[in-house]
Amino acid sequence: MTPLAAGKEAPAIQITDADFQRFRDFFYRKTGIWFEENRRYFVDKRLVERIRETGHDSFRSYFTMVRFQASGEELQNLINTMTVNETYFFREEYQFDCLVNSVLPEVMKNKRPDDPVRILCMPCSTGEEPYSIAIKLVEEWPEIDEVDVELVGTDIDTTVLERARQGIYTKRSVQHVPPALLKKYFDPLPGNHWQLKAFMRQCVDFRQANVTDAADMKRFRGFDVVFCRNLLIYFDDRSRREAAENLFGVMNPGGFIMLGHSESMSRISSLFKVRRFPEAIVYQRPL
Amino acid sequence: MGFVKSDTQEVVGSTEHRREYSRDPEGMLQQLRDPDPARRRWAARDLGEFPEYVSHLVDALENEDDETVRQAIFDSLARIGGDEVAELLLPFLRSEDAQLRNGAVEVLTELPDATAPRMEKLLHDPDPDIRIFALDILRVLPHPKSPDWIAQILATDDHVNVIAVAVDRAADVGTPAMVELLEEVGQRFADEPYIQFAIRTALERIATGA
Amino acid sequence: MARILVVDDAATVRSYHRMVLEQAGHEVSEAENGLEALEKVLRDPVDLLLVDINMPKMDGYRFLREVRRDETIRAIPAVMISTEAEDSDKELAWHAGANTYLVKPAKPEVLQRLVALATGEVTA
Numbered sequence: 001m002t003p004l005a006a007g008k009e010a011p012a013i014q015i016t017d018a019d020f021q022r023f024r025d026f027f028y029r030k031t032g033i034w035f036e037e038n039r040r041y042f043v044d045k046r047l048v049e050r051i052r053e054t055g056h057d058s059f060r061s062y063f064t065m066v067r068f069q070a071s072g073e074e075l076q077n078l079i080n081t082m083t084v085n086e087t088y089f090f091r092e093e094y095q096f097d098c099l100v101n102s103v104l105p106e107v108m109k110n111k112r113p114d115d116p117v118r119i120l121c122m123p124c125s126t127g128e129e130p131y132s133i134a135i136k137l138v139e140e141w142p143e144i145d146e147v148d149v150e151l152v153g154t155d156i157d158t159t160v161l162e163r164a165r166q167g168i169y170t171k172r173s174v175q176h177v178p179p180a181l182l183k184k185y186f187d188p189l190p191g192n193h194w195q196l197k198a199f200m201r202q203c204v205d206f207r208q209a210n211v212t213d214a215a216d217m218k219r220f221r222g223f224d225v226v227f228c229r230n231l232l233i234y235f236d237d238r239s240r241r242e243a244a245e246n247l248f249g250v251m252n253p254g255g256f257i258m259l260g261h262s263e264s265m266s267r268i269s270s271l272f273k274v275r276r277f278p279e280a281i282v283y284q285r286p287l
Numbered sequence: 288m289g290f291v292k293s294d295t296q297e298v299v300g301s302t303e304h305r306r307e308y309s310r311d312p313e314g315m316l317q318q319l320r321d322p323d324p325a326r327r328r329w330a331a332r333d334l335g336e337f338p339e340y341v342s343h344l345v346d347a348l349e350n351e352d353d354e355t356v357r358q359a360i361f362d363s364l365a366r367i368g369g370d371e372v373a374e375l376l377l378p379f380l381r382s383e384d385a386q387l388r389n390g391a392v393e394v395l396t397e398l399p400d401a402t403a404p405r406m407e408k409l410l411h412d413p414d415p416d417i418r419i420f421a422l423d424i425l426r427v428l429p430h431p432k433s434p435d436w437i438a439q440i441l442a443t444d445d446h447v448n449v450i451a452v453a454v455d456r457a458a459d460v461g462t463p464a465m466v467e468l469l470e471e472v473g474q475r476f477a478d479e480p481y482i483q484f485a486i487r488t489a490l491e492r493i494a495t496g497a
Numbered sequence: 498m499a500r501i502l503v504v505d506d507a508a509t510v511r512s513y514h515r516m517v518l519e520q521a522g523h524e525v526s527e528a529e530n531g532l533e534a535l536e537k538v539l540r541d542p543v544d545l546l547l548v549d550i551n552m553p554k555m556d557g558y559r560f561l562r563e564v565r566r567d568e569t570i571r572a573i574p575a576v577m578i579s580t581e582a583e584d585s586d587k588e589l590a591w592h593a594g595a596n597t598y599l600v601k602p603a604k605p606e607v608l609q610r611l612v613a614l615a616t617g618e619v620t621a
Contacts, residue, residue, distance in 0.1 A: 144289055148291045149291065271354075281540060389553045393553060448602070451507075451601075455507040455508065480604055481513050481603065484512075488512060
């Protein structure tokens with residue numbers, strides 16, 4: 001720690017219990033994300049960070065600003081800070097195997113010849129997931145030469161979307177990419193970073209959206225496959241159901257949705273049908 | 288062939304436009320009678336923004352046979368909330384249709400302020416099934432009076448299946464004040480192994496404060 | 498010994514059935530509604546289903562109809578268990594694909610006997 005000159009130390013900013021409750025209710029109404037008590041430390045720390053960053057000296061004045069700011073800019077900053085993104089290339093790869101070997105063949109059976117196949121990653125965070133899918137399709141799905149594929153990644157957080165578009169990753173993020181593929185699709189950068197080659201970065205359309213916001217979600221439709229992994233776990237029951245309704249709406253009848261391996265749609269909604277494929281359990285919007 | 292991007296900035300995905308209904312509540316009500324369930328579902332979702340059309344949504348529920356549309360109607364009713372929604376949903380607890388019953392229970396649990404004042408009446412309904420649904424609502428309804436209501440049932444109800452569910456709830460929200468009552472229920476249903484088991488479970492939970 | 502999936506929305510009922518069936522030497526897993534049960538049984542098939550009727554999200558009738566529709570799990574025998582004691586309810590259970598019907602609350606020996614019959618451990 002660097003000792004600060006006496007008297008120059010920034011005054012400690014306290015988040016009281018009541019502040020936390022108010023913030024939590026507000027954040028829930030805006031995003032559908034509910035913080036349990038055991039996340040208190042995490043929330044407080046980030047709130048204090050934002051309060052300092054914006055030059056406020058108390059929760060009260062900061063919170064007033066957030067609520068009444070017409071541009072909504074600071075709310076977006078808050079959302080960005082509060083939603084953590086832990087992701088890497090080929091995470092839970094068996095689901096991508098399932099996509100290529102089982103799901104897409106079934107999607108193709110119900111496709112009209114000229115219809116594109118539409119795949120949505122929601123949330124896409126810094127892009128590892130949609131780019132993994134792009135690589136997987138190019139490498140292992142021969143039909144990619146015959147059909148158009150629209151691959152869309154969305155996230156509520158605009159900074160991660162910007163990073164996704166740049167496609168620069170740490171060593172850790174690409175550790176599960178086989179060396180041959182790393183060489184083929186990435187350029188090494190100084191500092192042990194890797195950048196996805198431009199022709200691959202163009203494969204994915206990145207857009208901002210909130211899965212619990214019905215109006216936001218109406219802008220997306222006609223998807224055959226949706227990846228929504230490890231997002232719904234952060235929501236409460238009501239927001240989960242809203243999200244499930246919204247996801248159902250963006251999908252084509254007969255479309256498939258994949259959740260994270262510890263997640264289960266059966267705790268959320270009865271809109272989807274459970275399907276068992278050799279590689280994974282997948283949910284389907286009934287035909 | 289290969290990867291492409293949607294050419295519109297506004298809408299991603301299918302750009303098919305089939306909009307022939309006006310985007311006001313009147314148009315949505317018409318759309319709620321469209322032969323295509325996908326379009327009825329959108330209408331049901333959109334009407335969730337208009338509290339003054341609650342009764343239309345509830346009416347549509349009764350004649351709707353598509354599950355996804357029903358679900359959308361229930362979700363919209365939950366979003367609107369309030370006394371009118373609770374009042375109009377109560378009769379569905381008596382429906383022969385399990386999905387309608389369950390949907391109504393689910394919405395009512397999400398509307399504690401509107402449901403709470405109606406709870407006592409439900410818990411004293413002559414039909415044991417209704418009393419069980421009331422206890423189902425209590426399972427998730429976050430209300431400070433829940434322990435009192437459960438205690439009332441334990442003290443007065445004599446239907447074994449209603450008691451069975453009430454003891455199950457007591458395991459969740461039981462308080463030390465309920466111990467004596469539970470023991471008394473155990474004596475009343477001494478020859479029901481399940482009730483005995485459930486009471487032991489509830490008493491253990493209360494004792495450990497779990 | 499049979500692997501049995503107990504499907505009921507009341508936690509106490511599930512623990513009770515677990516206790517009774519484990520006493521008889523069976524291996525028990527649990528699900529709290531038909532949807533969760535369907536997902537569990539698709540992931541990991543069992544020898545017998547013990548299914549309540551009234552449950553949120555997916556009730557027992559619909560659960561059994563779904564089971565009977567899927568060729569990989571349709572042969573699993575099922576005992577329906579409910580508070581309803583009317584003949585019409587038994588008939589509905591039968592049509593949904595139940596092999597046996599049991600009125601709850603069930604006595605341990607009755608449940609154990611029915612399960613033994615349904616899994617073919619004993620014959621009537």
